[in-house]
Structure formats: structure tokens, C-alpha cells
Amino acid sequence: MFWRTFSGLARLSSWRRPQHRAGRPRKRSPYRWILAIVAALGGLLLFCLFVVPQIRRFRFRTDLSWYDLGVHGFGPSQSYVSFDQDSPVVQISPSDAQCDGRYTFIAPRGDSVAYPGPMILDARGELVWTRHQWGTTQDFRVQRYRGEDFLTYWQGDEEDAHGRGSWYMLDSTYTQRYVVSPVGNLDGDLHEFQITPNGTALIIIYEPIPADLTSVGGPELGWLYDGILQELDIATGELLFEWRSSSFFSPNSSYEPLRDRGHERTAGYDYIHFNSVDKDDQGRYLVSGRHTHSITCIDGNTGDVLWNLGGAQNEFSDTSEDAKVDFHWQHDARWRGPNTISLFDNEVEADTDPTPVSRGMMVEVDAPARQVKLLRTYDHPQAMMTPSQGNLQLLDTGNVFVGWGHSAAYTEFTSKGDVVCDVHFGASAFFSFGRIVSYRVTKSDWVGMPNTIPDAAFAGDSIFVSWNGATEVATWRLEAWDGLNLSNMTFNPISQVPRTTFETEIPLTPELDSYLRVCAVNTNGEVIGMTDVFSRISAHPRGIFASVRNWGAVLIGIFALCCLVFGVYCAISRRLRGRRSISGGSYQPVRPRDDDDNESELDRLPV
Template structure:
């Protein structure tokens, strides 16, 4: 076989450009990538900067891009849960699985001792658990409406045996409560946050809490504008809960963005045990020194000892409202809280890569190697930091219109049961015929290479052609020659077969070399070629046999005639002979 890289590249490039042009959507977004094998998938691309590769933790990125928060209608095929490798290459797109509608909090969590995919799907008011074949294994909070389901947090506690998730209750605070807390005369339309803890296996509600009557309206720091506007403008989101976690003593940590506060809530009676207020002062139950934070996200308990609780969160430090910033830029914070001395202090800080601000959303995740993975939300910017705060990697989407709620990094393996996807075309250029085959397998994490084989329409015969290392989500494999039907086989790092694609018919260009077509036809149907040749030989044999017989008969007739003539007696004409012959003729015609 003859392989010509330059021609291969040119042919595949031209094919990609032509097919992509035919499939260009009406909308225009920058930095989007399309695939020949999966024209239904379109993903944003990344700008990745690695500063110290040796210190970057292994793992995949878990990101759920969206355009507009709260969107309930299908968007582009880049909306929804996605997994990317550490270079920004797509591993899995779940966009169509979730109808191209926003999902939140997409990642991996321990469910009953097994690491599974999880996400919050607000449009249906429930959480989803997917197995490692990307099949729905469980849905949580069936029947809740989008108005009562709070998509901000959904995870497990108690070694994966219990779910924790947020709720919200839109109601009217009584005139008495509004007067007491706000000095407002009249009812006040308010969103009161809450949460539930449920058993993973049975779905039984183990604990349920609501802020109504427990956290006063006066705790809110979202207070710009007249109080009348807040109370009559429709469901004032006075707390805006965005994280819930459980402590070793059985009580709960609740983060509410619009009060800049982390609350400890009693598991006994639901009362507030203490407040850690980001603005400090009399509102906080702790002496905080120079620690200040605001509009925080992703509050989590990390560890504890006899004297301290260790808590992590993203300090957004500002919001989209007029409240002054509490720090020059957003940062991840790891703090120590002493419930004995009632003090709080910073242990470590992880700064925004550009010393910028995340005005909304974000995440903080410790990694197994000690690094910290920060999600900054805007353009899905995320960064990885060593324990001392040094940035070793950062990545950002090239499309500035997109964002994500949280970003995570996990080591993850998956084994899809559906076959790989394949697209093939063939053409002749500069007297060289080439088949270009594109292979992908959405969600597969263990593919190291692809084996290309040509086959027949039913896949009953096969001839291996080449093996090509996997190169990103979609790999180009070229073969010098024409293969009418092809299959690809996914191989792992040890060469073990993982799965085989369905048979694909190659799209042949109009300029395809007829000799290459004939050669492939002969390979596909060798018996037809043999039968055709045999038929021709038989025809030639009949013709030559008949000709030989004819010549032999003619020769035999001539030979017999000459022999008779040699045996006839010689004589001389005598008088009266003509008269006798004439007489004989007359007798014969009677």
C-alpha cells in the first residue's frame, strides 16, 4: 500500500470544509467545533494554558455550558452536560440527552459506594444519576415543579447513602412579620429557601427544613431600593440559598448568597445555631479578624478536629447588585472555624487567575493530589492551583457568551454500550485514490487507537487496513485505495477490542478512478469475476470447436469426392454415344 501524507491531508481538509459548509447552522457562534461523525454535536472550544504540567492532577473536566441562566427552551447543541479531557478535547456530550436545556451541578458523586454521574435538571424539577454507560440509573425528587426545586445544589452525604438538595418556597410573609423584620406595613412576597435529606435507596425524606420563621427578613443584604419595591415586586429572593452540606455532628451548613452568611442549622429543631457572616461585625457570631467575604458559593465542610471545622467556598467578593466588593478579586477560601473560641481565620487562598471577579456562581474543589480546582463560571473559566496557591493550569471557553454554574475535575472511566460512529468518503486526486474514514465514540474514555477494516455490505467479510492512534474526539484514518464499505474497531491501550462500529458505506466522489472501483468490486465479488471469465472461455471453446468440426467435415467431403474420381474407368467417345444418351434422358422424364 502507498501512503501519501500531503495528499491525505489535503483531501481530508477539503472534505471537512465542504461537509461543514453544508451543515453550517443559521446562528453564528465563535469557537464552535463540529464533527462529521456526529453532526448533531457542536461544542465550544477551549483556550488552555498549562504552566507546570508535572503538577497538574489527572482527570477530566465536567462542565455544563449555558447561555442564559434559567432558560427552559432548547438552545444550541453545546448546552448541557459535557466532559472534556485535560487538553480541552470533547469526551462526552449529553446535550441532546437533556434536550439542549440547561443543567447545573454536573459532576461525579458517591452514590451508595459507587462513583456515578449526577446533575441538577431544574426544568423537570429533579436530579439525575447516570451510570458509566450514560444510562439513567435513578431520578431524585420526582414530581417537584421548577418553582419549588432549587437547582443550585444536589449531592450525597453519609458515605453516599443520603441525598441533600435545595428547595424554595414562594409565599407571602405576614404583615406582622414584615412589620417586625422590615418595618413595612403589609404583606411581603418572599422566596423562603429550604432543603431536604433523603435516603438514596428508598427516597424517604429523613429531614426537611424551611427558612420561614427561622431566618428573619432583616438578614438580607440584597436591600437596594425601597422596601416597597422588594415586597411588591414579586417573590423577593431575600436569602438565595446556593449550598447545603452536613456536618459530622449531624447538623447542617447552609450558604445564602443574599445574606453573605453561612448558617449552622440544628438537625434537632431546625433552629439557627450560629451565623458566620461575611461582613463581620455584630451580624456574625465569630471574631473574624481581617477575614471578609460576600456573595459566596459552594460552601463545603472538609474536615475537623477537636477544636476546628475546616470549611471551603468560593468568595465571589461581589455581585451584580450595588453592594460594595469585600475584596479586590474573587478567590477560593479555606478557613478554620473554632466553635469553642468562636473565631474564624483563613488557612489558604486561591486567587482568580486574572485577578478578576466572578459576579455570580462558581465552585471550589480539592483534588486527590492536594491541588485545588476552581470554577469561576464566566466563560467557564477554571484554574488548578497547588496547595500553596500557585496556578499550574487555566482554561477558558473561546465563546464569551457562554458560562457554567460549576466546574469540576474527576478521574473517570466510562464504557458506552452503543457502537462508535463512523463517516467515510473517497475521491481521486492527482491519480491517487484515497478513502478517508472518521471515527468517534461519544463518551468512551479508554480508546487508545482505531483499527480500520474494509468489509462488505453485511459485514460478513473483513480485511484489516490500518491502525491509527486516537487523536481527539474524532480521528481521521486514511487508506490509499477505495473501500466501498468500512468498519472501525475501538482498541484500548493494550490492543484489546472494546467495540466495533456498524458498517458504513463510503461516500464516493464523482471523480473516483474507475480502476479503483473495479478493483474493489473484484474484492467484494470474486466469484462473479471468476464466473464471467469462465463464461468467456466456454464461449470461445464452443466457437473454436464448431469451427474445427466444420473444417474437418469440409476436408472429409473433398477427400471422398477425389477418391471416387480416381476409381471411375477411363473410355473413348464412339459413334452413336450421344444418340444413346439423348434417348436415356427422354426416358427418365416421363
């Protein structure tokens, strides 16, 4: 009796909740299926438009190492205890690589580069010198001026695919000695700074000029970026020669699409895009125009065009037997003799098409007969695709050194094109994304004697020492105060450790708690530099707790982790409470009944 009464009340309390009748499934609207199909088609379209092109940019191969697959990051780097900047961790192949023993000069930049700027590496990829720069640094290399070696580079800002800056020359102490700027109210472009044996500099400038662009579908009163070559006397700044691309090349000789360019002075049509200038001992200039696919020879006295190779105004026939002299979007055209030139053939302008392969080229030019012949190509074993930048250097050993520009790699070949050393300073599977690039990479001898003192820092039971830019350090000698006279301190040698990497660790024994210093010693046993005097006792806190900034980073990390854990806890708790409220609520299922059952729930209650 009690159970029937309770059941009746329960049914009465839920009589207002609508329920489906037994045996009659709910009718689903056909619009739901239509909306689902439309949503799926839209998602597929977005995937094809935005995701597939990015997947095609990956350069995956079956022979890639973990380094090239990006397991260690897009651009693996290493930090130091005594130095506050990072340097790349390189991968050298093959395992028996015989890399040229000279220094490598690069200027890495990109989203995966923490400290962009000029950088010197040794043959093993170890850091020798670097400097974090404002703006952009490009074309970093060693050049000789008046019998002295200088580090030269361009520095400034990039604007509309060209540069606005100046060229700098540093001596062996890394002291700035010269700053070179164009003649006229113009900014220097980032692509070229070539010092000639006569002590002059070849530079490139972009200047917006009014132009009729109707031949390429542009406005009649439009704007064109005129490519200008200048030769300057470095010592006096005097202008010795100037040549403009608009005097020979018309806008319709370009392979660069106009798109929406040419309507404003600050967004002119970059129809030629000069990227290299060279000069031979006959006074002939060699100019590379990337957007016209042309290499042009110019008379140094009259400014007349002697010949033009490639592009719409090509004057040469090809006598090559197999591969042809067929280049596109090229860089770094150089004289290699009276009738021989080299260049870096990018072959592609963008990284959307994975088919073209970039390469270095040596070409024989018979100017009187207007014939060219391909002598040799230098191809990367991974079929490198470099949509921008790049260079080729002919070493005095006969080998050829190629920097792959947009791809973070440089390769040394024999004169016949065989690879003897291949170095990556970024994961090659992601080269097409341009996260690490270097406009050019070169090899050279260099002697660096910085006018700074070596850096040292304690960590644990060791002292770490380095000297940014010093090339002549053979060993590091640890010295300790003899404990006699503080006003005229005398130090005794304690230990000596060979310098094999940029930073050297020197172990310390427990009894070494007095004043210490570290001396840099060259191969002749001469001291060429020494650190400040320091005390191990006062330095211990620095070794254990690197800096206040590190503590701040730790505290921020702990706070962020606590917030994350608390947020997850709140979300899970709320979810569980919601489930309990649904399962334990007052609403219960109602027994289905027939339509002809007119007996009310109240009539069924016992009296």
C-alpha cells in the same frame, strides 16, 4: 447677435427662480445652533448612560492573548465530521501547565453556546462526552452512590432566579438510573444536589410563603421565598430531615434590595438565596445563604442553629493577621474537616462595579471560642470578577481546583495558592457579559462505556470516527471485507490509528472500495465496539456534499448575496441618476442685478 439672443432667452426662462443678491449672505436662524447643541448634549447623555457602562464591563489587559481578546470569538468551538454537536476550543496556560490528568465536568450555557448541556473534557480540553439538553443543566459532576460512580446534574427551567426541575443520575453507560424530586408539592432548585456517604441526597427548594415585609419597606401582606433544606433517601424517596430559613433568618437580615418584589406569589422576595448544603460526619449541616452573606451550621438532630458566620447575625471575631475572613454573595460552602471550611467568595453581585475581585477561600473555624482565621485565598492571575456561581474543590493531591462560574474558566492551584493550570473556554475580555457560563466545574475520575455504537463518516479520502462518551478506546482499527461471503462476512485488518482526540481521521487508499468497518480497541487489544458496516462507494457523495441541509444553506447564502448586490446596484444607480438630473437640468444661475434696474428682460431682447 445670435449669442445675445440666446443669452437673453436663457435669462428669461429662469427669471422666477429666487436668488440671493450679490454681497448679501443668507441669514441663518439662531435656533439651528440651539437645536444642534441640544442634540449633542442628548447624544452625550445617552452615550454616558448606555455605552460607558458597557465599556466599563470589558476586562481588557495588556497581557491578554488573541484568544482572550475575542479574535476567535466569544466562545471558540470546533465541529466534527462524524458527530453533530460542537465542543469548546480551550486555552491552557502557562505554556508548561501541569494540569491534573483527570476529566473535567462542566455544563456550559449562554448566548455563545450552541449546544448547552453537560459536558466532559479531558485534561487537554478535548471533548469526551456531551448531550444536548432541553431546558437548563446545572451542577454536573461525578458522585458515588452505593459503591458506584454516577453522573449527576439538575435539569429544568429557571424561573425568578431559581430552578424548577429534578436531579438525574446516569451510570457509566450514560443510562438514566435515578430521578430525584423533593418531597411535597414542590420543584427542585438548581443550586444543590449532594450525595452523602450514607446514600442520602441533600437538596434545596424555594417555596413562596406569606410574610410581613414592612421591615424592609415592603407590604404587610407580602410574599417571601423561603429557603428549604431537605435530606432524602435516594432509594425510597423518604424525607429524613427538613429545615427552613424562615425559622432563623428574618427578612431584614438580607442584603438583597427589595425593589419591586414581594407583592405577588410569583415574584416573592428572595431574601436568603440558598446555594449550597453540605453535611459532615458529625451530622452537622453547613448552609450558604448568598443574599444574607452567611454560612450557617445546623444541628442534624434538633435543627437548631449552632453558629452563624458572616452577615448581619455574625457571631465570630476575626483573628487573621493580614487578609480577613470577609466574604460577600458567596457560593459553595463545604466542610474540609471538623474545624475547616472552604467557600467561593464572589464578593460582588453584579458586573457593573469592576473593583471587587472574586476568590476561593479556606477558613479555620473555632466554634467554641467564636473565632475564625483565614488560612489561604486562591486568586486568579487576571483578577477575576465573578458576579454569580462558582465553586472550590479540594483534590486528593492536595491541590485546589476552582471553577469561576459566571466566567468561562477553571484554575488549578497548589495548596499554597500558586497557579499550575489555568483553562479558559471563552474570551476573558468579555467574561463580565456572561456569554458562556458554567455553574460549577469539577475534576474526577470516570470510566465511560456507552451502550451506543461508534459514529463514522467519510470526507474526501478519509474516514472520521468518534464515540461519544467512550473513555477506554486506545486505537481505531480499520477493517475491510475479504470479498468471499456476503451472508457471513469476514473482515481483515487494514490499518490501526491511535485515538488522541475526540474524532480520529483514518486515511483511505484508492483500492479500498469494498465494505468497511472501524473497531474500537482498548489498551489490552480487545475490541470494545465497532461501527456499522458501510461502503466507500455509496459514502462518497456524503463525503463530498455533507448533507442536503448544507446545500440548502449554500443556496440561501447565494440568494442573500445576490439580493445584497442588486440592492447596492439600485442604490448607486439611483444616486447617479439624481446627480445627472441636477447638473443637466433646465435651471441655470441668474446674473444678479441692481434694485434700480427696471428694464425688463423682454426689453433687452433684440428686435
